Amino acid sequence: MELPSELETFVVHFGEMGSRWGFNRTVGQMLAVIVFTEEALNADQIAKMLSISRGNVSMGIKELQSWQLIRVHHKPGDRKDYFKPAGTIWELALQVLSERRKREVDPTLSLLRGQLMNEPGEYQFATERVKEIHDLLELFNTWFEDIHRMNPDSLKTLLKLGSGVGKVLDLKERLTTRDKS
């Protein structure tokens, strides 16, 4: 199992990108070979394709599993673990977003929450900023949770509509605010 040179560009690139997503270059490359290869791959194959040590692959696999991006498969009569993507491209993308939200937003949110509990109000200016950030993240969080539950097709429709949703909202407004006028 060689890394086809046609794929090399992608693998290298997704390595670079991976490091922006919260895991390191090698882990990004591992994800790339797993996603772009049709058959499931075992650890030795991955090590060989990327010219990295077996131990490194083991750690990378653990990382990708903690992100729930890959899944283990077994072949009859073979004791090795084989790995495949944990879903379609669409599902993987949502999963990356979801994990990043968890790692980037949640810890901040709980810190801010805690602080707003105590905060006796001495640093008024700072406290106001804390409140603003808190509300923003909370809003984002519930929105994302909500969105994440939608089935892919509705979600795609929604994305395609973009800010066009604004217009639909106006429409809804006109239709549902009889009580207000």
Next chain:
Amino acid sequence: MELPSELETFVVHFGEMGSRWGFNRTVGQMLAVIVFTEEALNADQIAKMLSISRGNVSMGIKELQSWQLIRVHHKPGDRKDYFKPAGTIWELALQVLSERRKREVDPTLSLLRGQLMNEPGEYQFATERVKEIHDLLELFNTWFEDIHRMNPDSLKTLLKLGSGVGKVLDLKERLTTRDKS
């Protein structure tokens, strides 16, 4: 200008977070002191508050400016540069998202685009994945661009609605598809 110990927790925390957003710990801490402090700060004050070198502050400022997160101010009779956040918390958050999109999505998109041009179709499986990722990112990109233009209030409304939008869409569907039936 001392760093009030009440703020230390936040500054440290936003340092950690900063490194998840694409800049390093120190740059994250610099952003935090600038955002949480009411008066504009100069480079020496920032260096002192965070106990880092003057040179480091200079580099951090450049970074934060490249992200368009801070802005320089001047005081009459004072030649130093003073820095303030480049907008409200809401605007800063959008700006961070916007820059991240630019740095994480755009490069991948152009690589994929280029590849789909050439690609004579030898690695069918991989090519399909390339196409899927390409379409997904393209969809996300236009959606974000669209959304980014909305004024904060409409955007807030939209976020609050969350997947409730789905219901509104159904409503719209029923109201606008007379032509189809």
Next chain:
DNA sequence: TATAATTTTCAGAAATTTCTGAAAATTCAG
């Protein structure tokens, strides 16, 4: 249970990133 196959761990090495601080460059007032 013994042993062969496989995976995981982790100490130290290698690579990368970040930081310092002195020197160079820039800016501005007189």
Next chain:
DNA sequence: CTGAATTTTCAGAAATTTCTGAAAATTATA
């Protein structure tokens, strides 16, 4: 212009992250 104030640069040092590979642990087979 001159020179003091300020900012920027960047080589090397320090800190951090990632990687290797051999040993330990685990798992499955016979």
